[in-house]
Amino acid sequence: MPGVRISTKxxxxxxxxxxxxxxxxxxxxLRKEEHDLRTATEQATRLLATALQVAMENALRDGQAADVDEILESLEHRDPTVDVFxxxxxxxxxxxSPGSSKTLHLVEDASRQVLKAPHALTHFAGPEKLSHLIVVLPLSSDDGGAAAGALTVLKPLDGLRxxxxxxxxxTVLSVLTLIAGISVVGWLLLMLYLQQPLxxxxxxxxxxxxxxxxxxxxxxxxxxVGEVxxxxxxxxxxxxxxxxxxxxEAESRRALEAGLRRVDKLAAVGQLSAGLAHEIGSPLLILNGRAQGLAARAELPEDVRRNARILVEQSERIERIVRQLLDLARRKPSRLEPLDALAPVRAVVELLAFDxxxxDVRLAFHCEQPLPHVLADxxxxxxxxxxxxTNALRATPRGGEVRVTLSPSTFQPAPGLRERRGVRLSVEDTGVGMEExxxxxxxxxxFTTWSAHGGTGLGLPVVKAIIAEHGGAVTVASRAGQGTHFAVHIPSEKEEGTGAV
Structure with a gap:
């Protein structure tokens, strides 16, 4: 019964x-009541018929026809509905009996049956056998042979009906009342204790x-229901x-991620500062030396020597700035030690799971075992x-997937170097991909293709620098509209040399 409340059902x-x-x-x-009424009516009628049988046999044997008429008249006064034949x-x-001519045809067949084979006969006749009751008793002869006749009593069953x-x-009224009462009470209880709580x-x-x-x-x-x-x-x-x-946890992870991003940006800025300081420092040393030489030559005009001293002062000022940039650019050396790569990678996966x-991007993580330890920070x-x-999630549209895999690997850090054993960190997305x-x-x-979305172009250079310090390698494969696949190889054995991309 779809759509019907359980209380209704x-x-x-x-x-x-x-x-x-x-x-x-x-x-x-009702059937029992009908049976009882039939039995009571039958017993009463048979009792009446038996009494009449004895009286009729005595009167007929003695030739007292007047007694027979008197008996019938007396019965007519007591119960005019009963007919006797x-x-x-x-x-x-x-x-x-008087006035019984209309019912004679109802008893003729039953009476003849008793005359043919003397025996007592009781028969309910009419529709549903509730029209009238016929009781036929044989009348014995003086010699005790065949029946001398038959006494028939016909009683209408109007009172019984x-x-x-x-x-x-x-009975029907009582049953309907009980059904209605049980239904109403049952429905009220179901609504009170089942439907309303649900x-x-x-x-x-x-x-x-x-x-x-x-x-x-x-x-x-x-x-x-209370337990539910x-x-x-x-x-x-x-x-x-x-x-x-x-x-x-999400707030904590966002704070941690923001901190890591700040560290990432500082590292990239430091790398840029180091390159800038190197490019400025060498010409600046030459300029400073030449200016000092000019300032020390007494034969030159005073204006030239004064300008040379100004150049020396300003170049020294720039040198101090370059020194500060170099101090900023100095990265803390990575502390390489044997460790299980699963723990730090899984921590990042859990960190970004909420993001x-x-x-609405499925983030799948799989680690193949056994996984060798790596020499890493x-x-x-x-x-x-x-x-x-972070880059993979940013590039993947809703409904897409990012797969992260850790597995044992063998890789070549650079052309001409021997292969090394290590662990491969694979990050593959179903995002927009990149052009060649x-x-x-x-x-x-x-360099970034996500400048409109806050990209700085510093994340992947930092990845390259860190993996290079570890003596590993980074590879990337991508096609526009088909996603991007980064594979980072971290060595598990110590060896001289640097990583490659």
């Missing part, structure tokens, strides 16, 4: 069950689905607490994973 079931049980009981009671041995009615109709009406639970579920984790349901009692309500309230409470924990869900490895995953021209410049500082 149970109410209909209760009503139908009550109707069947009470209807069956009422029907059986006396048939001779030839089946001809010789005596009958009226009693049955009255009993039927009373409706409250449904409303609370809708509120929770809308983000309201304070929605609860008032407990209805200690029954099964209590379990639901407990579940909502746990969901609310879990959501608060997730929100707190992936928010972007844990912080640097985390920075590499963070930069690659962009792919060639992907590791250039400040």
């Amino acid at each position: 149970l109410g209909l079931g209760l009503t139908l069950t009550s109707a069947v049980i009470l209807g069956s009981y009422g029907y059986s009671q 006396v048939f001779n041995a030839q089946g001809v009615p010789v005596v009958r 009226q009693d049955l109709e009255s009993t039927t009406r009373a 409706e409250r639970v449904v409303r609370a579920m809708r509120a929770v689905r809308g983000g309201d984790f304070t929605a609860t349901v008032t407990a209805g009692g200690d029954d099964e 309500v209590q379990a639901f309230n407990g579940m909502v409470k746990e969901l609310g607490e879990a959501r608060q924990r997730l929100s707190a 992936a869900r928010k972007r 844990g912080d640097g490895l985390q920075q590499v994973a963070l930069n690659l995953l 021209a962009a792919l060639e410049r992907v590791f250039e500082p400040f």
